[in-house]
Amino acid sequence: MTELNLFVEIAPEVRRALSKGEPVVALESSIIAQGLPYPDNIETALAVERRIAERDVVPATIAILDGKIRVGLRRDELEFLATAANLRKLSRNDLAAALAAGDSGATTVAATMICARAAGIKVFATGGIGGVHRLAEQTLDISRDLHELAETPVIVVASGAKSILDLPKTIEVLETLGVPVISHGQEEFAAFWSRESGVLSPLRIDDPGLIAAAQAARENLGIPGGMLVSNPIRRSAEVPLKIVQPWVDNAVAQAAQQGITGKKLTPFLLNSIAELSGGATLRANKILVQDNAELAARIAVEYTKLRS
Numbered sequence: 001m002t003e004l005n006l007f008v009e010i011a012p013e014v015r016r017a018l019s020k021g022e023p024v025v026a027l028e029s030s031i032i033a034q035g036l037p038y039p040d041n042i043e044t045a046l047a048v049e050r051r052i053a054e055r056d057v058v059p060a061t062i063a064i065l066d067g068k069i070r071v072g073l074r075r076d077e078l079e080f081l082a083t084a085a086n087l088r089k090l091s092r093n094d095l096a097a098a099l100a101a102g103d104s105g106a107t108t109v110a111a112t113m114i115c116a117r118a119a120g121i122k123v124f125a126t127g128g129i130g131g132v133h134r135l136a137e138q139t140l141d142i143s144r145d146l147h148e149l150a151e152t153p154v155i156v157v158a159s160g161a162k163s164i165l166d167l168p169k170t171i172e173v174l175e176t177l178g179v180p181v182i183s184h185g186q187e188e189f190a191a192f193w194s195r196e197s198g199v200l201s202p203l204r205i206d207d208p209g210l211i212a213a214a215q216a217a218r219e220n221l222g223i224p225g226g227m228l229v230s231n232p233i234r235r236s237a238e239v240p241l242k243i244v245q246p247w248v249d250n251a252v253a254q255a256a257q258q259g260i261t262g263k264k265l266t267p268f269l270l271n272s273i274a275e276l277s278g279g280a281t282l283r284a285n286k287i288l289v290q291d292n293a294e295l296a297a298r299i300a301v302e303y304t305k306l307r308s
Contacts, residue, residue, distance in 0.1 A: 007067070007068055007069050007099045007118075008068070008069045008071060008115070008118050008119055009068045009069065009070050009071070010060075010071045010072060010119055011060070011070075011071060011072025011073070011074075013058055013072060014058055014060045014071055014072035014119070017058040018119070018120050018121070021304060021307060021308055022057075022058065022304060023056075023057040023058070023123075023297065023300035023301045023303070023304040024057065024058045024059075024060050024121050024123075024300065025052050025057055025058070025059055025060065025121070025123050025124065025125055025293065025296045025297050025300050026060050026061075026062055026071075026112055026113075026115070026116035026119075026121045026123065026124040026125070026154070027045075027048060027049070027052075027059060027060065027061040027062065027112075027124070027125060027126070027293070028061075028062065028106075028107050028108065028109060028111075028112040028124070028126050029061060029062060029063035029073075029081050029106040029107050029112070030089055030090075030106040030107060030108045030109075030112075031044075031045075031126065031127055031289065032044075032045050032061075032078065032081045032082050032106065033063075033081045033082070033084065033087045033089070033105075033106035034087075034089050034106060034266075034267045035127065035267065035270065035285070036282070036285065036286070037271075037274075037282075038082050038083055039082070040282060040286060041081075041082045042078060042079055042082035042083075043286075044285075044286045044289060044290070045061065045078050045081075045082065046075075046078065047286075047290055048125070048289055048290050048293045049061065049293075051290050051291075051293045051294045051297070052125075052293050052294070052296070052297045054294075055294065055297035055298060055301065056301075057297040057300050057301060058072075059072075059293075060072045060116075060119070060121060061073045061078065062107050062112050062115045062116065062119075063077070063081055063104070063105070063106055063107055064088075064090055064095070064098050064099065064103065064104055064105045064106075064107065064111075065077065065080075065104050066102055066103075066104055067098070067099050067100070067101065067102030067103060067104075068099070069099070069115045069118065069119075071115065071116075071119045071121070081106060084104075087104065087105060087106055088103060088104070088105030088106070089105065089106055089108060089263050089267075090105040090106065090107055090108065090111045091108045091110045091111050091144050091263075092110045092111060092114060092144050092148060093144070095107075095111045095114060095115075108130070108144070108145070109124075109126055109129050109130060109143075109145040109148065109156065109158075110130075110143075110144040110145050110147075110148035112124060112126070113148050113149075113152040113154045113156065113226065114148070114152060116154050117152050117153065117154055121154070122153070122154060122155060122215070122300070122303050123154070123155045123157070123296050123297075123299050123300040123303060124154050124155065124156050124157070124296065125156075125157045125158075125289070125292045125293040125295070125296035125297075126156065126157070126158045126289065126292065127158060127159060127162075127192070127285055127288060127289040127292065128158050128159050128160060128161055128162040128163075128192040128288075129143070129145045129146075129149075129156065129158045129160075129161050129162070129228065130143025130144070130145040130146070130161070130162065130165070130266065131143050131145070131146060131161040131162070131165040131166070131167070131169075131170030131173070132146075132165055132166045132169040132170045132172075132173055133164075133165055133166065133265070134164075134165070134166050134252060136166065136169065139261070141261070141262075141265070142173065146170070146173050146174055146177060146179070147177065149174065149177070149179040149225055149226050149227070149228055150174075150177035150178060150179050150224070150225045151224055151225050152225065152226055153215070153218075153219060153224065153225060153226050154226040155211065155212070155215050155226055155227050155229060155296075155299060155303070156226055156227070156228050156229065157229045157231055157292045157293075157295050157296040157299065158190075158228065158229070158230065158231065158292060159190045159191075159192050159193075159230070159231055159232060159233050159288045159289075159291075159292060160189050160190030160191055160192055160197060160230045160232070161189075161191075161192065162192045162266065162270075163191045163192045163193055163194060163241065163244050163245075163248060164248050164251070164252065164266065164269045164270070164273070167189065167191060167197045167198075167199050168199050171189060171199055171201075171202075174228065175202060177225075178223075178225065179225060179226070179227065179228060180202070180203060180214065180218075180227040180228070181201050181202050181203060181227075181228050181230060182201065182203045182204065182205050182211060182214070182227060182228065182229050182230065183201035183203065183204045183205075183230045183232075184204075184205065184206055184211070184229055184230065184231045184232075184295065185206055185231065185232055186204070186232055187200055187201065187204055188200055188201065188232075189201045189230050190230045190231065190232040190233065191241050191244075192233075192285075192288070193233060193238060193239040193244055193280075193281050193284040193285065193288070194233070194238055194239060194240055194241040194244055195232040195233055195235060195238050195240075196232075196240075196241060197241065198241070201230055208295065208298040208299045208301075208302050209302040209305075211227070211229055211299050211302070212299050212300075212302035212303035212305075212306055213302075213306060214227065215227050215303065216303065216306045216307075229295070229296075229299070231288075231291065231292050231295050233284060233287065233288040233291070234287065234288075234291060237283070237284050237287040237288065238284060239277065239280050239281055239284050244273070244277075244281070247272075247273045247276040247277055247281075248269070248273060250272070250276060251268075251269045251272035251273050251276065252269065254268075254272055255268055255269060255272075270285075
């Protein structure tokens with residue numbers, strides 16, 4: 001662990017697992033506070049933790065509570081995240097300021113990676129990462145998640161990048177940053193609610209053991225950063241991209257008309273698309289994040305074997 005221990009509080013069950021070299025999977029809290037509505041958010045958070053525990057792996061949901069990085073949360077703390085109004089959405093740029101001020105907030109992919117590294121956790125599961133937003137050549141709106149993957153040594157399992165993004169540009173930026181993008185189970189990069197994006201992943205590895213070994217090899221070579229594992233949503237739950245695309249176009253137009261940008265943009269788009277889809281994308285989101293958690297648990301088990 002690092003000097004960040006001053007701010008890190010690790011739940012007893014997570015600390016025991018880490019001290020014994022047992023597998024742990026980190027989970028973000030922004031999906032609870034900003035990504036899903038209540039009560040879907042708390043139900044999904046609990047279901048995700050159960051899926052990980054069923055693999056004999058310890059789940060560790062991460063959030064900032066009263067100026068501390070909390071690694072592993074109680075049920076009442078998850079409920080707080082699910083119901084708190086206007087909870088801060090924290091990334092690398094404002095994480096330290098929130099800790100210094102004693103504030104509370106939900107962690108994005110980037111912030112969760114930083115906190116997971118501080119706790120000594122190597123594998124992290126989420127829904128979909130952020131990436132290059134549409135018209136980024138004009139707005140320069142590119143998620144910090146991409147740079148975090150290039151710098152912080154954590155394996156991130158996600159259903160690709162969110163469908164609201166420019167996926168070809170997102171892959172290009174990840175390649176430029178030297179981030180391995182690994183598809184699991186198919187050749188194409190996953191498009192969040194949709195299996196196919198029309199964009200091939202640079203790598204495909206279906207064996208969780210080989211995924212874990214690839215990150216271990218990077219670390220042994222002194223290569224910084226982590227890896228992105230693209231795990232497509234199961235076919236029975238997906239919403240094909242050709243169906244999603246008009247909803248995305250509509251939501252993006254609404255955001256532009258209302259001047260919504262920055263950290264408010266992604267939650268606005270996801271909520272708008274959920275309404276336009278009659279809840280179909282919300283249902284897909286709940287399923288894909290659970291499946292990603294299970295794959296992350298399998299990878300964590302294999303990574304632990306390499307270090308034992």
